Amino acid sequence: MNLYTEGDPIADTKAPEGPIETRWDTRRFEAKLVNPANRRKRTVIVVGTGLAGGSAAATLGEAGYHVKSYCYQDSPRRAHSIAAQGGINAAKNYRNDGDSVHRLFYDTVKGGDFRSRESNVHRLAQVSVEIIDQCVAQGVPFAREYGGLLDNRSFGGAQVSRTFYARGQTGQQLLLGAYQALERQVAAGTVEMHARHEMLDLIVVDGKARGIVVRDLVTGEITTDFADAVVLASGGYGNVFFLSTNAKGCNVTATWRAHRKGALFANPCFTQIHPTCIPQSGEHQSKLTLMSESLRNDGRVWVPKEKGDPRPANEIPEDERDYYLERIYPSFGNLVPRDIASRAAKNVCDEGRGVGPGGLGVYLDFADAIARLGQDAVEAKYGNLFEMYERITGEDPNKVPMRIYPAVHYTMGGLWVDYDLQSTIPGLFVVGEANFSDHGANRLGASALMQGLADGYFVLPNTINDYLATGDFTPVTEEHPAAVEARSAVEERINRFLSIDGDRTVDSFHRELGRIMWDYCGMERTDEGLRKAIELIRGLREEFWRRVKVPGSGDDLNQALEKAGRVADFFELAELMCIDALHRTESCGGHFRGESQTPDGEALRDDENFSYVAAWEWGGDQPPVLHKEDLTFEYVHLVQRSYK
């Protein structure tokens, strides 16, 4: 049987015509509005309370809509956006260093290796400047200079300083800003907050998204909730790899369930592997911790020239060290983009020159920076990161070089959305990391926070009106056949998990699945490896449904049961990721195909054949169906990315 079939291309992305600078204005003008007095009659469900979901729910509440917000954590303030360290990009050009909306747009399209939609990315760059204004007004304590103005830094290889930051905790501060705005609306009565609730299915009525099935994680009660539109802001799916920098609870269930109900899933194989994470210390490892990319501004990456050199770092003389990023990429050096830095680390480790346990690590050395800037200056810049590193590894980066290794960090793929951020199910909108829209095949540093807040504060609240202003919103109740069916399917699935009573834990399956994905669908993918992965995933999934053991009952807080549902969905996603990676025989961005490289080992894109978004339709018992959205580049010329 074929692994997939091909369906009709996607004809319309709803992006307006005309010069790119005017498209967002055009769309806002043409979008229908909802009369302020009528807004309270329109209800919107928002799933997830990270930067995108929190800011969307708050803004829709301020606009006067009736909002119902859901999160699985005990408080909306805990969503994993909180862990973002580095910063947020905006084309303010406060540094007068040649930045502009157009340059941010250009850098983002190029950085994404030409696999994103120009119209969306341009809008993102335009909106970026408003985000900073909004956050400052809310009291986000960005880093400032002595004159009282905002500080900026260059980040992730950008040649302008456009990154705004709050020490190494930018995500936390931005999220708390959105959270506080959200809680203000909870107090105002426009937002109903449902924490410790997990969405387990989407309810589609007459072809439109009209509600969700949720489980109260404390009481176990399964209920249905209804609205005129549903917004998914449920984040990315990096945890399919088991080990990632995501929070333990991050999962694909909300978007995967919507996919099964008809929403196309775009570019699932585009995952970002971040070069600077703390290496795994053993089999017990439950997650990986990111060290901010800003460390590469002053740290130098190296490995010994000799394979399997047993000496500790400080006994290896200068001329026996290979500063491989500086050697291979002289113009960008240690600041090459993430995908390139990650793959270079993998290559030197594959050669047997890796350091630390299992040879899976490279050094990130601050000795030169300390000599050049002084201990105090390095301390002021990176003190909190050094402390974090020492807490986890027991080693002091002031004395010995850090050891780092790449880890799964972000997923560029996600549910397919049009220019309005609407999925292929009318009334289902998708924002933030959960959608596929703006980063193409590779996301630039400090752009995730920008996109989450752009979608939530400024884009969605302006496009969802157009949907809510039209259409028939006949009330739906829990007796509706679509609701009854969705709910009983959820109940049936939970009962099935609890009744298997096998001999393996959910985590043991998850760990094994993650290993398959990392080995065959990680930093380098090949035809042979991906075909093998698909076989392994199918076999393991079959075993999961036969041998998993989920203790306890469905009637109270049961964390193993929560995990079982998430892992079951990861199994299905994992197969689609491998099929997507297999069909895309080019290398681009975070997707490196062993068969497609230049003579000197760099990624070789195939614009002739792959300049499209791969949007997959759920096939049920049949293989998935590929729908292509052709990408055209009117403003940014296709070039091979070169950082040499």
Added chain:
Amino acid sequence: MNLTLRIWRQHGPEEKGRMVKYRVEDVSPDMSFLEMLDMLNEELTLAGDEPVAFDHDCREGICGMCSLMINGSAHGPERATTTCQLHMRHFNDGDTIDIEPWRARAFPVVKDLVVDRSSFDRIIQAGGYISAPTGSAPDAHATPVPKADADAAFEAATCIGCGACVAACPNGSGMLFTAAKVTHLGLLPQGQPERDERVLNMIHAHDDAGFGGCTNTGECHEVCPKGIPLASIGRLNRDFLKASRSISR
């Protein structure tokens, strides 16, 4: 290393709880405390017992979801460290470790080591924000903020809302949490218009939620994983007094 754990098990909010003893063997010093509990839970599951429920999410010390009183200390023995960032190298082979939930009137137990901290959200709802509806903001550089103020605001704003301060306080007070937000917003020019109302409303919400008063014990600061300064409570008291006088006038 091999350890004895004594863990609080409580099936539900209305049920009686008790300490239950477990043995864990071959614990690696590189494991985090929560990975050690993961290991216990894997064993319990395979043995047909119910795993221990505990809250956690980011496991990198920033989401504030993890908790745990470890040998009577909130987040365990290491200073400025959340439970998820505590590693087993700080314990010794043969140790007995007591693990309990946060205990405070305002944080009822949900199950085992999981507590309900929604009272913190209610304090924020009462005024822990600056009213700046989306789209209404002036240019970010319209109002410069002295670096010292911005830095001090940031320091207070790093509170992760974990609740260790409440668990450590003999009065079960949430004053350090409340003071952190009052300080963060009160130090910024954008926070001035609502400053008086904010502190009064947040304190009322704090008291209504069942948190106790502050008697300057200082345990909250000692256990705070983010080192929120104790002086912020002084600032809160000053703001509260000033606001009470100006409102009564």
